[in-house]
Amino acid sequence: MSEKERQFIVSVSPHVRSDVTVARIMWSVSISLLPALGMGLYFFGPRALAVVATCVVSCLVFEAGMQKWMGKPVTISDGSAFLTGLLLGMNLPASLWSFNPFLIHLPILGSFFAIVITKVLFGGLGYNIFNPALIGRAFLLISWPRAMTTWLKPTAGLLGMDAQTTATPLGILKEDGVGKLMEVFGTRTNLYTQLFLGHRAGSIGEVSVIALLAGGLFLLYKRYITWHIPITFLATVAILTWIFGGKDPQTGRIILFAGDPLMHLLSGGLMLGAFFMATDYVTGPSLRAAQVLFGMGCGILTSIIRLIGGFPEGVMFAILLMNCFAPLLDRVIKTSPFGTVKTAAAVPGGPKA
Amino acid sequence: MPTFAGGIHPPDKKELSQSKPITHVKAPKRVVIPLRQHLGAPAKVTVAVGDGVKAGAVLGTAEGFVSAPVHSSVSGKVIATGEFPMALGRPIESVVIENDGKDEWVPLQDDPSYMELPPEVIREKIKAAGIVGMGGATFPTAVKLSPPKEKKVDVVILNGAECEPYLTADHRLMIEKPKEVIEGLRIIMRALGVNRGFVGIEDNKPDAIEAMQNAARPWPEIRVCALQVKYPQGAEKMLIKAVSGREVPPRALPMDVGAVVQNIGTTYAIYEAVRFGKPLVERVVTVSGEAIKEPKNLLVKIGTLVTDLIEECGGLLNGAAKVISGGPMMGFAISSLDVPVTKGTSGILALPGSGLFHADTFGPCIRCSRCVDVCPMALNPGLLSVFAEKGHFEDAKAHNLFDCFECGSCAFVCPSKRPIVQLVRFAKSMVKP
Numbered sequence: 146m147s148e149k150e151r152q153f154i155v156s157v158s159p160h161v162r163s164d165v166t167v168a169r170i171m172w173s174v175s176i177s178l179l180p181a182l183g184m185g186l187y188f189f190g191p192r193a194l195a196v197v198a199t200c201v202v203s204c205l206v207f208e209a210g211m212q213k214w215m216g217k218p219v220t221i222s223d224g225s226a227f228l229t230g231l232l233l234g235m236n237l238p239a240s241l242w243s244f245n246p247f248l249i250h251l252p253i254l255g256s257f258f259a260i261v262i263t264k265v266l267f268g269g270l271g272y273n274i275f276n277p278a279l280i281g282r283a284f285l286l287i288s289w290p291r292a293m294t295t296w297l298k299p300t301a302g303l304l305g306m307d308a309q310t311t312a313t314p315l316g317i318l319k320e321d322g323v324g325k326l327m328e329v330f331g332t333r334t335n336l337y338t339q340l341f342l343g344h345r346a347g348s349i350g351e352v353s354v355i356a357l358l359a360g361g362l363f364l365l366y367k368r369y370i371t372w373h374i375p376i377t378f379l380a381t382v383a384i385l386t387w388i389f390g391g392k393d394p395q396t397g398r399i400i401l402f403a404g405d406p407l408m409h410l411l412s413g414g415l416m417l418g419a420f421f422m423a424t425d426y427v428t429g430p431s432l433r434a435a436q437v438l439f440g441m442g443c444g445i446l447t448s449i450i451r452l453i454g455g456f457p458e459g460v461m462f463a464i465l466l467m468n469c470f471a472p473l474l475d476r477v478i479k480t481s482p483f484g485t486v487k488t489a490a491a492v493p494g495g496p497k498a
Numbered sequence: 499m500p501t502f503a504g505g506i507h508p509p510d511k512k513e514l515s516q517s518k519p520i521t522h523v524k525a526p527k528r529v530v531i532p533l534r535q536h537l538g539a540p541a542k543v544t545v546a547v548g549d550g551v552k553a554g555a556v557l558g559t560a561e562g563f564v565s566a567p568v569h570s571s572v573s574g575k576v577i578a579t580g581e582f583p584m585a586l587g588r589p590i591e592s593v594v595i596e597n598d599g600k601d602e603w604v605p606l607q608d609d610p611s612y613m614e615l616p617p618e619v620i621r622e623k624i625k626a627a628g629i630v631g632m633g634g635a636t637f638p639t640a641v642k643l644s645p646p647k648e649k650k651v652d653v654v655i656l657n658g659a660e661c662e663p664y665l666t667a668d669h670r671l672m673i674e675k676p677k678e679v680i681e682g683l684r685i686i687m688r689a690l691g692v693n694r695g696f697v698g699i700e701d702n703k704p705d706a707i708e709a710m711q712n713a714a715r716p717w718p719e720i721r722v723c724a725l726q727v728k729y730p731q732g733a734e735k736m737l738i739k740a741v742s743g744r745e746v747p748p749r750a751l752p753m754d755v756g757a758v759v760q761n762i763g764t765t766y767a768i769y770e771a772v773r774f775g776k777p778l779v780e781r782v783v784t785v786s787g788e789a790i791k792e793p794k795n796l797l798v799k800i801g802t803l804v805t806d807l808i809e810e811c812g813g814l815l816n817g818a819a820k821v822i823s824g825g826p827m828m829g830f831a832i833s834s835l836d837v838p839v840t841k842g843t844s845g846i847l848a849l850p851g852s853g854l855f856h857a858d859t860f861g862p863c864i865r866c867s868r869c870v871d872v873c874p875m876a877l878n879p880g881l882l883s884v885f886a887e888k889g890h891f892e893d894a895k896a897h898n899l900f901d902c903f904e905c906g907s908c909a910f911v912c913p914s915k916r917p918i919v920q921l922v923r924f925a926k927s928m929v930k931p
Contacts, residue, residue: 151814151818151835153818153819153820153821153831153832153833154819154820154831154851154854155820155831155832155833156820156831156917156920157831157917157919157920157923158826158827158828158829158830158831158904158906158909158919159826159827159828159906159909159910159919160820160822160826160827160829160831160847160849160854161508161509161663161826161827161849161853161910162853162855162909162910162912162915163506163508163910163911163913164853165868165911165913166913166914166915167861167864167913167914169913170866170913220861223861269862270861270862270864271861271862271863271864271865271914272862371867426864426865426866426867427864427865429865431865431866431867431870431878431880431881432867432870432878433867433870433871436867480876480877480878481876482748482875482876482877482898482901483502483503483735483739483745483748483874483875483876483901484735484745484746484747484748484750484875484901485747485748486745495694495696495721495723495741495742496500496723496740496741496742496743
């Protein structure tokens with residue numbers, strides 16, 4: 146081919162792009178969840194695997210099916226539906242799995258709500274207002290509160306249908322107070338250790354703090370997330386539960402500055418929520434300053450629900466409520482384009498080397 | 499190390515050509531010299547078909563204040579005038595000269611006392627030489643050196659950042675002609691009556707920093723500053739910020755904060771014009787990219803066709819998919835190689851198809867904030883792109899659409915590969931500033 150006959154691509158600059166793609170981000174987040182998933186499977190057995198796998202497969206099927214039906218390109222290879230399924234599954238109790246084929250399978254129903262109602266009907270990736278996985282979970286929790294709060298005892302699940310169930314640490318705290326919690330776990334050190342490793346009742350993917358931290362640090366290191374949301378979220382919960390978390394065991398009145406922030410940080414869905422759900426790009430604010438407010442808002446709402454609300458855990462509702470505020474937060478933050486802030490009058494000597 | 503907020507770190511690819519000394523290209527058989535190679539009014543043609551011209555002869559005179567004359571880069575005969583295709587796509591009135599190979603020049607005169615010339619004469623010589631900003635903006639230099647009385651300019655900054663990947667023309671010039679460039683800076687400072695001069699160079703060019711520091715040693719009023727390696731460090735506003743700490747407000751000019759910025763190649767041309775009376779008829783061009791057989795830095799006669807340059811570098815490799823005039827971040831993709839090198843052509847790049855993203859494959863904005871983090875103007879490029887996509891042009895304007903200078907940092911980092919610059923340009927064309 147002579148040079149004259151060559152055809153060249155003509156497009157607007159820039160002509161080079163970074164190698165980070167949406168698919169790479171989504172799959173990386175999924176990979177970073179694997180340690181926490183592994184711990185969940187270890188503690189809750191094959192039923193946990195069945196729940197998560199059902200969610201992942203249903204989410205992929207629902208997204209592909211809806212896109213086919215609407216005549217749009219099928220984009221499940223971007224990993225976002227997979228990630229939604231994974232997160233939804235990890236946010237459900239392993240007890241949700243049932244071998245009875247005539248029962249409605251709640252993981253499938255939750256996936257339908259997450260993908261079809263929350264995501265696709267709002268315009269698909271980039272346009273959903275709420276975190277799909279959390280809406281899926283919220284729908285199930287409100288509609289089937291009993292099933293959604295039946296927790297398998299860790300390492301007791303396995304294949305049996307008559308697996309032992311128990312309450313989550315936050316559930317014990319809400320119902321019976323801190324005294325009962327100490328009765329169950331013995332010492333505080335033991336309580337922290339068990340919570341840190343994940344040896345406790347709870348949603349499949351939320352139990353192991355150490356595994357979640359490993360995944361979260363990986364995402365921070367790869368800069369797929371930044372500190373703004375998770376750190377302010379965690380710090381706000383720690384501060385508020387420390388100040389308002391203490392209760393007089395007799396009168397039930399709040400004793401200031403007597404709470405146990407570490408226990409609160411290590412329990413419930415806080416780590417999973419702070420690192421993997423509140424940091425969802427689409428449903429959070431995009432300005433960094435707004436993200437700090439978003440994280441604080443999540444922390445405040447979580448603390449309020451945990452300390453004085455009707456539910457033992459508040460991370461899910463906190464994030465969903467803050468999702469509503471994300472666009473507003475972006476608006477209230479005043480940004481100043483380059484050159485609109487007055488700078489030093491003159492620097493005759495030039496910059497410091 | 500001094501810099502600005504935001505910016506990106508694209509692979510700089512300078513290793514392809516940075517160690518290649520500047521080599522002269524054999525003057526081509528014919529040159530196509532456009533009458534508009536600058537911002538402002540086109541030059542008015544002063545030659546006709548059949549005229550014999552010497553190298554350096556005027557082909558067109560400046561029309562008005564913001565304009566520049568153009569000169570012949572070879573000696574020979576005018577064989578055609580008319581519209582010819584340009585790198586930017588639109589055909590432009592041009593003069594075609596057949597080279598007689600004799601390289602006969604209009605008389606040039608060395609004026610050793612050039613540093614004593616009064617500022618008006620310096621400006622006059624620069625204007626007569628047809629010098630324009632050679633970094634790509636092609637603003638007539640004489641105009642830049644004639645600030646209105648009420649603007650007090652107190653610092654001149656030479657732009658040695660060369661932050662565009664691949665390009666090494668200014669880098670080589672600073673290594674090979676440091677004394678001349680510093681002399682050019684002193685001439686500019688004299689023309690403006692300024693006694694502070696800076697040369698800002700990105701830290702990935704230690705050899706250039708050293709050469710320029712040595713050349714500047716006799717002049718305490720001149721300082722060479724190493725700058726952080728970050729794109730777009732060489733953007734005028736970002737360079738001024740890094741070197742002087744001053745921020746040029748939106749829609750204002752550098753002279754509003756007392757600064758004048760000049761490109762390295764321009765400064766070298768100023769030296770040659772003021773000292774020898776030599777018009778701007780040649781420039782250094784980096785020919786590089788993974789799809790060029792042998793990347794080089796070439797001293798090229800203005801009007802040489804891109805085809806000739808690519809031939810000089812061994813031709814294109816088979817995978818060549820895109821040819822760019824300028825750098826990969828802000829340059830223009832060209833559809834034909836039969837376009838001439840002009841005063842603003844800093845590089846010709848040939849890139850292979852792998853790794854190119856096309857405008858038809860982009861996804862939705864997932865609001866990941868990467869573009870917000872890197873925007874040197876502190877805008878929200880993702881939001882602007884969504885406004886443009888949905889036709890909300892007034893909203894885009896309200897979000898400072900016109901502050902964007904299209905550096906492309908946002909589009910570089912976008913994981914959805916959205917053509918943000920294209921959408922921003924579209925919005926700019928749909929609404930009044």
